[in-house]
Amino acid sequence: MIFCRLIDSIVRNKNVGIFLLMSLVLLFVECGRDDVEYPTDYRYVEILTVLKNDKGMILEKVGVNDEETIKMTTNQWVDADLERGRRVIAEYSVEADKLNQRPMPIKLHQMGYIQFDTVKYQPKSVIENGSCPKIEIISLWRTGRFINLQSEVGYDGKSQLYTIVADKMTADQAIVECYLQNKGELVGDNSIYRHSYASFYIGEIWDSPTLERVRLYLPSSGNEKYYIDIVKNSY
Numbered sequence: 534m535i536f537c538r539l540i541d542s543i544v545r546n547k548n549v550g551i552f553l554l555m556s557l558v559l560l561f562v563e564c565g566r567d568d569v570e571y572p573t574d575y576r577y578v579e580i581l582t583v584l585k586n587d588k589g590m591i592l593e594k595v596g597v598n599d600e601e602t603i604k605m606t607t608n609q610w611v612d613a614d615l616e617r618g619r620r621v622i623a624e625y626s627v628e629a630d631k632l633n634q635r636p637m638p639i640k641l642h643q644m645g646y647i648q649f650d651t652v653k654y655q656p657k658s659v660i661e662n663g664s665c666p667k668i669e670i671i672s673l674w675r676t677g678r679f680i681n682l683q684s685e686v687g688y689d690g691k692s693q694l695y696t697i698v699a700d701k702m703t704a705d706q707a708i709v710e711c712y713l714q715n716k717g718e719l720v721g722d723n724s725i726y727r728h729s730y731a732s733f734y735i736g737e738i739w740d741s742p743t744l745e746r747v748r749l750y751l752p753s754s755g756n757e758k759y760y761i762d763i764v765k766n767s768y
Contacts, residue, residue: 574640576626580647580681580732581605586615591636592623595676602677604636611644620649620679620732648694648731652680652711652738654701664715665752666695667724673749675763678736680749687720688727697733697749707745708762709738713752739765 585591590610594603605625615621624642631638667687674681680697687693694716703710738747747763 574626574628575632576624576642578622578624580676580679580730581621581623583615583619583621584617586610586613590641592639595679597674597676599677605639606636607639607641609641620647621645622647622730648696648729649733650696650731651734651736652697652699654704655698657700657702660698660700660712660714663698663712664719666693666713666715667720667726668693668695668713668752669726670751670761673761673763678734678739680733680735680747680763682731682733684729684731685726686729687724689720689724691720692727692729693720693724695731697735699738704738705741705743707743708748709741709744709746711738711747711749713749 579594582593582595583590584593584604588610589606589608592605592607594605596602607625621644623644625639626642627637627639669685671683671685673683686695695713696716697711698714700710700712735747738744744765746765749761749763751759751761753759
């Protein structure tokens with residue numbers, strides 16, 4: 534039986550990113566020597582979709598924007614209840630001669646839960662009565678029918694939970710307006726920020742024939758509105 538360790542979040546703080554960068558630098562320096570054995574595998578940290586988790590795993594890497602979606606297999610599996618379609622963040626490696634194999638065989642090193650939800654339409658009145666999460670967006674990108682976020686979220690013993698909701702009044706329009714909304718209790722004023730990843734399914738919105746872009750409004754303390762547009766059929 535081969536198990537993979539499941540942790541709350543593979544990225545616990547900013548130092549992880551620094552560690553990965555330092556590892557690449559060290560690898561680059563070592564490759565300059567003639568007496569070392571060159572590595573034969575590639576290592577990644579990415580958001581993946583779970584398709585199977587039972588005496589082996591089948592995972593899916595959805596390409597950025599509308600690039601190729603790759604199925605990946607391993608004889609490892611996670612000792613946890615991961616339903617089909619669940620989004621996770623994973624560190625894995627691939628041997629160089631297996632990069633073009635489909636499905637692609639991988640070796641898992643770590644896997645962690647991330648915030649995951651489906652974007653649903655809500656009346657504007659419900660959205661306006663909701664609360665914004667304590668969050669600072671670092672990056673946002675689309676993979677197929679998922680919007681993915683890297684952020685710093687409020688933490689006071691437990692992480693701030695949030696989701697994305699869409700204004701029902703804009704459902705049939707060219708621009709569908711979406712908002713970040715708090716789930717559960719707000720974190721306290723003395724909370725700290727913790728690194729977080731999230732992925733939200735937007736299939737119903739994205740498949741609308743009238744859609745040209747999804748407009749995600751960001752939390753703001755002032756009267757000005759800030760937003761990010763995710764444009765359909767744009768690379």
